[in-house]
Amino acid sequence: MSTLLIKDLKVVAGEEPILNGVNLEIKAGEVHALMGPNGTGKSTLSETIMGNPLYQIVEGQIFLDGQDITTMSVDERARAGMFLAMQYPTEVVGISNADFIHAALNARNGNQPVAILPFLNELKQQMDFLEIDEDYADRGLNADFSGGEKKRNEILQMMMLKPSFAILDEIDSGLDIDALQIVAKGINAMRSDEFSCLMVTHYQRLLNYVVPDVVHIMMGGKIVKTGGPELAQELEKTGYADLSGAVEGSDND
Amino acid sequence: MESENPQFEKDQLRDERGAMDPVAPVFSTGVGIDAETIKQISQAKNEPAWMLEIRLAAYQTYLDLPMPKFGPDLNGIDLDQIKYFQRATDHIARDWEDVPNDIKATFERIGVPEAERKYLAGSAAQYESEAIYSNLKKDLESQGIIFMDTDSALQKHPDLVRQYFGTLVPADDNKFAALNTAVWSGGTFLYVPKNVHADIPIQSYFRINAGRTGQFERTLIIVEKGGSVNYVEGCTAPNYSEDSLHAAVVEVFVKKDGYCRYTTIQNWSTNVYSLETKRAQAGTNATMEWIDGNLGSKVTMKYPSIYLVGQGATGSMLSIAAAGANMHQDTGAKMIHMAPHTHSTIVSKAICHNGGRADYRGLIKYTKAATKAKSHVECDTILMDPDSASDTFPVNDIETSDGTIEHEAHVSKIAEDQLYYMQSRGLDEATASQLIVMGFLEPFTKQLPMEYAVELDRLIKFQMEDSIG
Numbered sequence: 084m085s086t087l088l089i090k091d092l093k094v095v096a097g098e099e100p101i102l103n104g105v106n107l108e109i110k111a112g113e114v115h116a117l118m119g120p121n122g123t124g125k126s127t128l129s130e131t132i133m134g135n136p137l138y139q140i141v142e143g144q145i146f147l148d149g150q151d152i153t154t155m156s157v158d159e160r161a162r163a164g165m166f167l168a169m170q171y172p173t174e175v176v177g178i179s180n181a182d183f184i185h186a187a188l189n190a191r192n193g194n195q196p197v198a199i200l201p202f203l204n205e206l207k208q209q210m211d212f213l214e215i216d217e218d219y220a221d222r223g224l225n226a227d228f229s230g231g232e233k234k235r236n237e238i239l240q241m242m243m244l245k246p247s248f249a250i251l252d253e254i255d256s257g258l259d260i261d262a263l264q265i266v267a268k269g270i271n272a273m274r275s276d277e278f279s280c281l282m283v284t285h286y287q288r289l290l291n292y293v294v295p296d297v298v299h300i301m302m303g304g305k306i307v308k309t310g311g312p313e314l315a316q317e318l319e320k321t322g323y324a325d326l327s328g329a330v331e332g333s334d335n336d
Numbered sequence: 337m338e339s340e341n342p343q344f345e346k347d348q349l350r351d352e353r354g355a356m357d358p359v360a361p362v363f364s365t366g367v368g369i370d371a372e373t374i375k376q377i378s379q380a381k382n383e384p385a386w387m388l389e390i391r392l393a394a395y396q397t398y399l400d401l402p403m404p405k406f407g408p409d410l411n412g413i414d415l416d417q418i419k420y421f422q423r424a425t426d427h428i429a430r431d432w433e434d435v436p437n438d439i440k441a442t443f444e445r446i447g448v449p450e451a452e453r454k455y456l457a458g459s460a461a462q463y464e465s466e467a468i469y470s471n472l473k474k475d476l477e478s479q480g481i482i483f484m485d486t487d488s489a490l491q492k493h494p495d496l497v498r499q500y501f502g503t504l505v506p507a508d509d510n511k512f513a514a515l516n517t518a519v520w521s522g523g524t525f526l527y528v529p530k531n532v533h534a535d536i537p538i539q540s541y542f543r544i545n546a547g548r549t550g551q552f553e554r555t556l557i558i559v560e561k562g563g564s565v566n567y568v569e570g571c572t573a574p575n576y577s578e579d580s581l582h583a584a585v586v587e588v589f590v591k592k593d594g595y596c597r598y599t600t601i602q603n604w605s606t607n608v609y610s611l612e613t614k615r616a617q618a619g620t621n622a623t624m625e626w627i628d629g630n631l632g633s634k635v636t637m638k639y640p641s642i643y644l645v646g647q648g649a650t651g652s653m654l655s656i657a658a659a660g661a662n663m664h665q666d667t668g669a670k671m672i673h674m675a676p677h678t679h680s681t682i683v684s685k686a687i688c689h690n691g692g693r694a695d696y697r698g699l700i701k702y703t704k705a706a707t708k709a710k711s712h713v714e715c716d717t718i719l720m721d722p723d724s725a726s727d728t729f730p731v732n733d734i735e736t737s738d739g740t741i742e743h744e745a746h747v748s749k750i751a752e753d754q755l756y757y758m759q760s761r762g763l764d765e766a767t768a769s770q771l772i773v774m775g776f777l778e779p780f781t782k783q784l785p786m787e788y789a790v791e792l793d794r795l796i797k798f799q800m801e802d803s804i805g
């Protein structure tokens with residue numbers, strides 16, 4: 084089980100304030116969607132939860148299962164069960180996808196090597212499930228993958244690493260219709276009482292396949308509205324314009 | 337054993353290169369060098385008179401030539417304190433069972449006999465000045481391939497040795513080539529007859545055991561028309577408080593349509609100065625490839641060259657250098673195009689960490705005869721910390737007007753976004769850095785036989801363990 088609790092989080096990048104007091108609670112087993120206009124801080128929140136050193140917390144705390152993780156390093160957070168599918172996954176040439184995933188599993192296994200044959204079997208199984216061609220196991224990590232292929236590879240990593248809490252930052256961007264369904268199938272396969280998830284997205288499309296328990300709307304570095312799946316559907320019709328009042332209203336400085 | 341400081345004893349214990357064996361040489365010329373030393377060496381080997389003459393003339397050249405005027409600091413070498421000739425055993429074994437126990441145990445730890453059983457067509461081992469073991473698979477022998485140490489070749493095939501010895505690397509090429517010619521001992525002699533293919537690797541392994549040792553192997557490879565060979569050499573020494581000197585000369589002749597791949601994994605301890613002269617000549621449509629991995633040593637100076645003398649000849653150099661604390665790798669390549677339509681490629685990769693230094697020094701030369709020549713040079717370096725350093729010194733000397741040269745050089749740090757991405761999957765910073773470095777070296781490692789690639793990964797991880805995390 085994994086519960087994420089964020090209290091009054093304020094974050095800057097360099098001098099620039101980006102998050103202005105985010106409060107959020109995601110209980111074990113829940114899937115939350117996070118929506119909001121471009122540049123409003125969704126990726127910043129995602130990266131800050133993961134511990135990206137580009138972002139500095141100036142106030143507030145992040146708890147995973149009651150433990151304050153704000154001072155933990157990125158890899159410690161990952162080993163504590165956290166996963167971030169990045170909006171722009173990085174390419175690393177010369178390391179095969181399979182070797183990388185195996186190394187990550189070893190790291191999460193207290194640096195005890197995970198047996199290679201069962202690993203390869205499972206990798207093959209999950210790649211079949213996500214309809215990823217088997218060559219992609221031996222290709223360089225994300226190297227020369229198309230945008231959509233990278234996203235699918237993020238889901239493959241998630242399924243192999245089995246985090247208890249995952250953040251998926253625009254996992255649906257750049258996916259064709261079939262790929263979107265495959266990625267959704269992957270996320271749904273993860274859903275259980277042991278798994279919670281924050282999904283950043285711009286479109287209802289993904290939420291048709293992965294129905295969230297809770298939907299949040301972020302604007303101006305804050306969560307301005309929270310509701311059920313119907314909130315995303317409304318948004319599809321009305322856009323963010325109606326909510327700009329809420330930003331002013333909730334701005335208390 | 338002489339008194340050593342405790343730090344060195346500790347270093348020896350934790351050094352995967354292994355400790356020094358308590359082996360006393362059966363014969364040694366002792367410390368220092370003069371004409372008498374050279375006569376003793378030649379006499380101990382029962383050499384023909386012409387070789388002694390070559391040696392003595394080269395010794396004079398050695399005395400006359402200055403130290404190299406470029407590159408790393410060589411002031412630490414005390415040439416009067418080196419033992420120039422040490423014979424470890426009284427004969428060359430054909431069976432590992434005949435090798436003295438201490439020496440055999442050392443080679444077993446390095447994995448030499450095992451490699452031979454598993455995947456080599458031939459294997460030889462040199463310990464200090466001379467070969468202690470040599471063996472070639474019967475079917476290769478029956479095809480006329482000759483593989484033995486150069487001392488034995490001088491006894492058994494004196495005409496072949498005389499025909500080629502010193503013709504590519506004359507004694508006066510540089511001070512250390514002259515020294516090698518004067519006191520050479522051991523090294524590999526490999527002869528591949530016309531149209532014979534020896535594509536399974538043949539390996540020689542060089543070990544320095546004692547401190548203050550001079551190792552001066554002399555290697556001669558001849559690939560006749562249409563023949564091919566895949567030769568691999570490795571080298572190590574235990575950590576020792578006193579510096580040793582390794583000054584090899586290698587000459588490779590690849591005739592028309594021939595092919596030679598010469599792979600080196602150099603893992604000397606950081607008390608060894610390795611100053612080598614390696615040169616190859618490629619005939620019409622012949623291919624010569626140097627694959628050169630420099631992982632160890634205090635100072636390495638090595639710029640293997642290829643003389644592309646036949647039309648359509650191809651030369652390539654793929655090298656890596658890893659320089660850690662107290663190490664200076666000064667390496668590179670020279671491609672001398674002397675015939676039309678000759679092609680060359682140089683890819684040089686370096687990792688500097690813990691204050692280490694790796695420089696690239698290279699030459700591309702097109703003589704007037706080298707019409708339509710092509711060359712591509714690529715140097716990539718990763719600097720792991722601000723104390724480490726790297727420089728490139730490329731020289732082009734072009735006498736034609738229709739050739740092309742491409743040159744690229746990049747120096748970078750480990751990319752933060754790659755580190756972050758990998759850490760976000762649970763890898764700690766040190767492991768992530770190592771993986772990134774392995775990925776950077778992959779164009780090199782993928783050219784190695786699988787077993788060597790695994791070994792190289794292991795050695796680099798070992799070398800870097802102190803520097804990151």
Ligand SMILES: Nc1ncnc2c1ncn2[C@@H]1O[C@H](COP(=O)(O)OP(=O)(O)OP(=O)(O)O)[C@@H](O)[C@H]1O
Nearest residue numbers: 096097099101120121122123124125126127128137
């Ligand atoms: N490292 C950084 N340094 C400076 N400013 C940054 C940095 N990262 C993000 N920002 C700024 O912070 C704001 C929020 O960016 P963020 O990427 O979090 O938005 P987003 O909500 O994910 O947008 P999108 O929907 O376009 O992905 C933007 O104005 C962006 O320019």
Ligand SMILES: [Mg+2]
Nearest residue numbers: 125126127170
């Ligand atoms: Mg974003």
